[in-house]
Amino acid sequence: MSMLDSLAAGLALVGNLEAFLALAGGIAIGVIGGAIPGMSATMAVALTLPFTFAMQPITGILLLLGVYKGGIFGGSIPAILIKTPGTPASSATVLDGYPMAERGEAGRALGMSLWASCTADLVSNLALILVAGWLASFALSFGPPEFFTLILFSLTIIAGVSGDSLLRGALSAMLGLLLATVGLDLVYGTNRFTFGDPSLMGGLNFIAVLIGLFAIPEVLAMVWHPTGHLGKARKLGHNRVTLADYRRSFVSILRGSFIGVFLGSIPGIGAAPSAFLAYSEARRKSPNRANFGKGEIEGVAAAEAGNNGVAGATLIPLLALGVPGDVITAIIIGAFMVHGLQPGPMMFIMNVDIIYGLFLGLLISSVFLLIIGSVAIRGFRYVADVPRRLLVPVVLILCIYGVYAVNNNVFDVGVMFAMGWVGFLMMRCHVPAAPFLIAFILGPLLEDNFRQAMLMSGSDPSILVRGPITWFFWALTVITVVAILRSGLKSRRDAAPSGTPDPSPRS
Amino acid sequence: MNNRQTQTRLGLGAVIFSLLLAGLAIPRWVSSPSNVPNIVLSPLFWPYVLAGLTGLTGLGLLASRAFQDDDPTPINPPIDDPRRGALRLAGMALLMVVAMGLMSWLGMVWTCMGLLLATALLVRTRHPRAAMICAVAAPLLLYAFFAHVAGVAIPQGQLVRLP
Numbered sequence: 001m002s003m004l005d006s007l008a009a010g011l012a013l014v015g016n017l018e019a020f021l022a023l024a025g026g027i028a029i030g031v032i033g034g035a036i037p038g039m040s041a042t043m044a045v046a047l048t049l050p051f052t053f054a055m056q057p058i059t060g061i062l063l064l065l066g067v068y069k070g071g072i073f074g075g076s077i078p079a080i081l082i083k084t085p086g087t088p089a090s091s092a093t094v095l096d097g098y099p100m101a102e103r104g105e106a107g108r109a110l111g112m113s114l115w116a117s118c119t120a121d122l123v124s125n126l127a128l129i130l131v132a133g134w135l136a137s138f139a140l141s142f143g144p145p146e147f148f149t150l151i152l153f154s155l156t157i158i159a160g161v162s163g164d165s166l167l168r169g170a171l172s173a174m175l176g177l178l179l180a181t182v183g184l185d186l187v188y189g190t191n192r193f194t195f196g197d198p199s200l201m202g203g204l205n206f207i208a209v210l211i212g213l214f215a216i217p218e219v220l221a222m223v224w225h226p227t228g229h230l231g232k233a234r235k236l237g238h239n240r241v242t243l244a245d246y247r248r249s250f251v252s253i254l255r256g257s258f259i260g261v262f263l264g265s266i267p268g269i270g271a272a273p274s275a276f277l278a279y280s281e282a283r284r285k286s287p288n289r290a291n292f293g294k295g296e297i298e299g300v301a302a303a304e305a306g307n308n309g310v311a312g313a314t315l316i317p318l319l320a321l322g323v324p325g326d327v328i329t330a331i332i333i334g335a336f337m338v339h340g341l342q343p344g345p346m347m348f349i350m351n352v353d354i355i356y357g358l359f360l361g362l363l364i365s366s367v368f369l370l371i372i373g374s375v376a377i378r379g380f381r382y383v384a385d386v387p388r389r390l391l392v393p394v395v396l397i398l399c400i401y402g403v404y405a406v407n408n409n410v411f412d413v414g415v416m417f418a419m420g421w422v423g424f425l426m427m428r429c430h431v432p433a434a435p436f437l438i439a440f441i442l443g444p445l446l447e448d449n450f451r452q453a454m455l456m457s458g459s460d461p462s463i464l465v466r467g468p469i470t471w472f473f474w475a476l477t478v479i480t481v482v483a484i485l486r487s488g489l490k491s492r493r494d495a496a497p498s499g500t501p502d503p504s505p506r507s
Numbered sequence: 508m509n510n511r512q513t514q515t516r517l518g519l520g521a522v523i524f525s526l527l528l529a530g531l532a533i534p535r536w537v538s539s540p541s542n543v544p545n546i547v548l549s550p551l552f553w554p555y556v557l558a559g560l561t562g563l564t565g566l567g568l569l570a571s572r573a574f575q576d577d578d579p580t581p582i583n584p585p586i587d588d589p590r591r592g593a594l595r596l597a598g599m600a601l602l603m604v605v606a607m608g609l610m611s612w613l614g615m616v617w618t619c620m621g622l623l624l625a626t627a628l629l630v631r632t633r634h635p636r637a638a639m640i641c642a643v644a645a646p647l648l649l650y651a652f653f654a655h656v657a658g659v660a661i662p663q664g665q666l667v668r669l670p
Contacts, residue, residue: 165514167567171521174561178528181537181557185550190538192550219626223599225586226630390634393626394645397619400606401649405659410610417603429513430582447553459545 010356013058014364022059023361024368026066031376033067034074034086036402041071041087045331057339058354062361064332069121069311069365071328072271073373076113076304077380081106082395084215088206089271089307091437092279094214096292096299103295107377111241112297113304114373116253118366120305123257124264124312125362128319142266144452145463149473150266151446154273156480158435166488169435172426176439179204180447187451199411207406208415209440211399216420217427222392241297249301252282256302260309265316271307276438278306284483312362318343319355510582511575514568521565528558595629602626614664619646 013019026048033044045067052060075087080097093113100109142150158173182193183203194200221228246253256278263274282302283292292299318329322344336343341351348355403416423433457463464470508516533554543549586592602625609618620642627638650669653659663669 167564167571168517171517171561171564171568174521174557174564178554178557178561181554185539187548188540188543188550190540190550192537192554193532195536220596220599222630223595223626224592226595228584228586387632387634387637389630389632390627390637390641392630393623393632393638394641396626397623397645398649400615400619400622401646401653401661404615404661405653405657408660410607410662413610414607417607421600428583429517430510431517451548454545454547459547 006352006356007360009353010358010360013353013357014062014361018056019059019062019357019361020364022055022063023066023365024372026063026068027070027365027368027372028066028376030067030070030072031074031077031372032070034071034090035077035376035380036086036398041068041075041089042328042331044071045328049331049335052335053338057336057341058357058361060339061332061335061354061358062365064335065315065358065362066365066368068328068332069308069369070372072308072311073114073117073304073369074376075307076117076300077110077376080109080113080300081380082215082391083218084211084395084399087271088210088441089275089310090303091210091214091272091434092275092303092306093300095279095303095434096294096296097303099293099295100297100300105295108241108245108297109300110377112245112249112300114370114377115241115246116249116256116301116304117308117373118370119253120257120260120308121311121369122363122366123254124261124309125359125366126312127261127265128312128315128362129359131316142469144449144456145466146469146473148446148449148453148464149470149477151442151449153473153477153480154277154442155439155446156477156484158438165430166484168429168431172431172433173435173439175422176436177443177446179209179436180440180443186444186448187455199409203444204415205403205407205409205412206441208403208412209419210437211403212416212419213423213426213433213437215395215399216416217423217433219392219396220420220424221427222388226389245297246301249298252278252286252298252302253305255281255285256305257309260306260311261313264310264313270441271310272441273438274310275303275307276434278309279303315358315362319347319358320344322347508581508583509579511572511578513582514572514575518565518568518572521561521568523565525558525562525565528561529555533558598629599626602629610662610664612665614667614669615662616646616650616669617664617667619649 029048030041030044034041045064048064048067052063055063071087072089075085075090076093076097077086079085079090079093080101083094083098085091085094097109097113100106155173158169180203182200184190184194184201185192191201256275259278259281260271260274263277264271279292279299279302282298283289286292286296286298288296288298314329318333322333322342333343341347341354399416400413403412404410406412426433426436453463454461465474533551537551537554539550546552602622606618606622609621613621623645624638624642627635627642632638650661654661654669
């Protein structure tokens, strides 16, 4: 079957009202699910899965993919409006999105988030269609040593989100790495900081830590100083994203999209590290780097491009190899199986019409996301106009339900409260929370891959430099660390002649 | 507390924390089998590495004070009455503890109603009626969604059970 025949067969599958409605409905469900803190895109996809059983395979899978894409974008709405990422992937969006909302530019931040999301989504879908095979074979050659070096490199992004003091960022990251060690040891199954409590054996729930660290400190800050927000602009105004904003951020959006595509095509990395890496790279390259973390629209664009760039790319290993790239694609693989489909190389031969139908559906989804996202922004953004002393207690309750719903476990609510106090103390001491979260996500991956590599080699460390991929990531890590040190020294030198020493140098 | 004082306290805190980890917490609460062939494979290895790095970061924070001026400006904006602020925080901590304790007995919905109202009063809302309406409506709506749409088993409690 030629490519044109395959395209025609795919078009015949998706060129009907049912498929379009499934895609649009899925995106709407996803945006709503993603916009509810603690619900997450994963939960929205999992909840939608049973509804697809009675549908045609292509319709059901398009519905789930719509939920996935809508969910990743939807997470940015509460991240910008109430500093509570709806999904872990939107954590990086908080860094600049929320300060923009505080300044009364929530509409502009949300608009940029949508445009960046749609652009990255389109890039990601095109990448899936054009280079699926090549990228999948590249990802297949990653073993534990390659993953270890990749994650080590990813940890250098902490420098980009540490704010004024790199050392405080490093301290935050150490705490995150330490907290990630809680639970059963994955190699020997022994206890680590579980204190004999079975609830701790599986480690701390990521959503509880995330919401505790980002949302609860806001509640506590409000309790500490209930009138602190008065006088601060927090209205949405009529600020909309302009073409000039989009053009100015376009390079960051494209870079973030490609980072998302690359990391998304590697199983197990996920959207959150991609968003942080895209944000960090944008900060490094931007002429406005000093504004990052204070409400820079390019930061919102980069973070959203980074996390949405992953959405299409995670389907590369799924479709080409039958390997799920993340939790959501693991759920989606279940939908394939329910319909008697086995994703993998044979699917490109046996069910090529479905493959091309999915490709076409994904391309259309970017347009649907733009339309439905615009409507959702109009609907959700009025959350910002609710009096804060009314909104904050409601957010607290929303967090409790959201965190509980992840595992049906009240213990997680306690973890969220405890992390809230940790986050509040960090906020008061100006220790950034983002490095904590990145380290908490990447810590277990780093340790597991390191130990697996050591097991593979009989504890011979030379396995960590075993081939071109590891050399590439080691070189990137060294270059990044040198660049960070040089930048720190330069900022100190720049501060010295003015006679006003930097009060918080990047030391 | 100015920037330099904060840096000092963070540095000291990190050093003390790393010593506590290495000397007390890791030996007591991280178990390792006796037949681990190599130290790098031991469950103890990673926590010790992290404890060491935390200590080094703390020392770095202490050392970096030398490069900072002694600007007396506090790093956080002052509030009118810090004592009341501290009392409110203590009240919030108590509310959280009470909410955790009550959740299994009273149920999540009723506990959240009380918690929402108490938090709204604690932050001195200017809209007490709206807060009351939210306190009743928000937990009920969330219950309806999570219990009946998402299929989550929301804790019901011993007193009043919701459909």
